[in-house]
Amino acid sequence: MGGGVSGDGARTGATSGRTVSGRARSGGAASDGAVSDAGTVARGARAEDAAGKDPTREAWQVAAAVLDPELPVLTIADLGVLRDVRVDHTGRVEVVITPTYSGCPAMDAIRADIRAALVGHGFGDVTVTTVLSPPWTTDWISEAGRTALREYGIAPPARRGGPVLVPLTVRCPRCGSTDTRQVSRFGSTACKSLRACNACLEPFEHVRTL
Numbered sequence: 001m002g003g004g005v006s007g008d009g010a011r012t013g014a015t016s017g018r019t020v021s022g023r024a025r026s027g028g029a030a031s032d033g034a035v036s037d038a039g040t041v042a043r044g045a046r047a048e049d050a051a052g053k054d055p056t057r058e059a060w061q062v063a064a065a066v067l068d069p070e071l072p073v074l075t076i077a078d079l080g081v082l083r084d085v086r087v088d089h090t091g092r093v094e095v096v097i098t099p100t101y102s103g104c105p106a107m108d109a110i111r112a113d114i115r116a117a118l119v120g121h122g123f124g125d126v127t128v129t130t131v132l133s134p135p136w137t138t139d140w141i142s143e144a145g146r147t148a149l150r151e152y153g154i155a156p157p158a159r160r161g162g163p164v165l166v167p168l169t170v171r172c173p174r175c176g177s178t179d180t181r182q183v184s185r186f187g188s189t190a191c192k193s194l195r196a197c198n199a200c201l202e203p204f205e206h207v208r209t210l
Helices: 038-044 055-064 107-120 143-152
Strands: 019-021 029-036 082-087 093-097 125-131 180-184 192-197 203-207
Touching (some): 055 082, 055 093, 055 107, 107 125
Antiparallel strands (some): 019 082, 029 125, 082 093, 180 192, 192 203
8 A cells, every 4th residue: 555745645736846745855865777768768768858847746646547456546655655756857757756655665666656657758767765754644545535545445544643543443334334343454465454344234345534
C-alpha cells in the first residue's frame, strides 16, 4: 500500500516554480536510480513546449494517476504516497514517494508503474526517490480516497488530527451499522484489519489508523 499537507496527503494542481508538491520534502532520501531512454530524452526535455504545456504539471498528473496495487480503487495521490514531482530544464523527472510503512512490499511495483507511466508519456529520464521522513500517516488519505474505499466496501481510517479519540467501533461500509467486531487484527495486508458486521453479517476490511 502502497493507505495526506494536513489531512489529504498529495494534492494535484498546486504549482510552485518547477515543482508540484503534496508536501514539502524533508528528511533523508534514498533514490532507486534513473531510467533513461536516449531516443526519448529529447522529447522529455521541454521547458514549455510548443503546445504551451507545463511539463511539471503534466508529469504530476501522469504519476498521480498510478493506482496502488494493494488498494486499486485508490491512486497513489489519493493514498498520500505521492509527495512531489520535479522536472528540470533538461526534462529529467524526479518523483518523490513515501511508503505507507517501511518495508511495504507494494513499493517496488509502485516505482515500476510510475516509471512506465512517465516513459509512456514521453518522459525519457525518470528517477523515483523514496523518502521516509516524515512518515506516512492515514491522515494523508484524501477525502476522495476515503469515499472510494467506503464505496469499495473497505472502512476508511479515522482521522488523527485534533483530540485523541478512542474508537469504540468501526462503522460497516456496507450497511452503515456500528455494531461490528474485529475478527482479525490483520487483513489481506499489514495495514488493514478484518472485521464483521453483526447487523448485515457481512465481513469487511478496515484500514487501520496510523
